[in-house]
Amino acid sequence: MKIYNTRTRQKETLKTREPNVLHMYVCGLTPYDSMHIGHARAFTVYDVLRRYLEHRGWRVIHVQNWTDIDDKIIQRANELKVSAKEIAERFIAEAEEDCRDLGLLQPTIMPCVTEHINDIIKAVQMLIDRGYAYARSGNVYFDVSKYESEFHDYGLLSGQTRDELIAGARVAPDEDKDDPVDFALWKAAKPNEPFWDSPWGKGRPGWHIECSVMSLKYLGAPFDLHGGATDLVFPHHENEIAQSQALIGVKPIVTCWMHSGVLTVGGEKMSKSLGNFVTLRAALKRHGKNPLRLLYLSTHYRSPLDYSEERIEGAKASLRRIRTAIEVINTKLATETSEENDDKKERASELMQLLEESTRLFYEAMDDDLNTAEALGYLFRIVGAALTYNAIVKESPSHSEKVVLSLMKDRLTNLLSVLGFDVRELEAPERLEDALGEELLKLLIEVRAQLRQRRLFDLADLIRSKLSELGIALEDTPQGTQWRKT
């Protein structure tokens, strides 16, 4: 399988330390607020990568951190007059629930920064000892010039040289630093801030060091793949590389850097600071997990993805199409097997050919830098074939047709679950949360059937239109009246 490697700026065959085992580190959240659908997009990308590799027989060791101590957490804690710890715990619990509801596989290991303070202090000390870092009044900074003089790759990931970064001139001036591009490994605690004791006084880790320490601790060096969204390329991942390589002396420390595109709204990046975010929780409640996942996967993971209600409604309609196709196949399979003849055999073999071709192309698309958008196209070819077959062929299927229909259904559900869709939800009959409501609905449908039989269509239509206003759509099919939520 090929993945686009940000470090080399090209698609590369995924090379791993051990054959068919992927050691993957994904940058997790800073839990200072509810997670939004932009975060969820990134996590969905790595979730699909993992599901796909596991489907192909790989083992994936997936480490995803919680940056549970940070300026923003402290700020939020002060606003709400609670401890930083409480804030972090609260939003970690919330995010874990949201991720589960979205159908994300739980990472193998989810380390917290606050549980690795000693490891971090050791790492910072080691960097100082080796001359890659210096302490200034309780702070410790990474010495980029020193690093660059030995490793010659600072800026490689983000495509900027050290000089260009300085010329950017927006690097925060900090009197303590020897150089504007140097960055904090350890930050001295200000009054009323949480702290840990260290050789440099009371303080807490800087932003990037936790990922270096925890990725190396749990995955070793070099490890296979490091993921995150593009907005982490600089400075976070650039600095992480410098720290890790200075620490271990191995270059490159990560074989493949994978970055997902950001989620935008009206063309602007979704972010807390712009206030244009939709929480994952709200989106799940309103739309459900499958539509959200389809929206994510219908754009290539490296492209920006613009979120809109219109698009998610489109995703819902697409999903209904898949659902209908599966239903149609089930119905056909449930009918009596008809006698075989040449026409049926030929139809079956045509369907089989389409199925095998679409499946092959699906895998090729996935192997080509996780092109889920293209892969979905092939999946919809199978869907379309099933629907067309159903519309054209009125007689019940023969043995050979049943064989291929059954294969189509299995393949569809299989590929859908590889992409992480909840197939059970897709296949399950519609339900209302309220059992009584559902009974009443069934009663109404029964009454309406009687009305229709007596050709009292005015009343039957009244029931249908009133239910429609309540968000229930009725569809009269040869198998009786079906209902669904709208």
Place this chain on the structure above:
RNA sequence: GGCGCCGUAGCCGAGUGGCACAGGCGAGGGACUGCAAAUCCCUUCACCCGGGUUCAAUUCCCGGCGGCGCCUCCA
């Protein structure tokens, strides 16, 4: 200002040096239906602009224009 990505039908969105079969949504027409819905069929025929390379460019190169991301916390 620097670095990078992108510009494909009404919308979203894959893709390719050789007639653009992606796929989805939407719209219009038809079939089906008591009427709808769903479904099927048909229509909706698009590669930002200007150069260059080439027998051939939407695809490669250069230059514009436009959009976005990063350069400050960000998934």
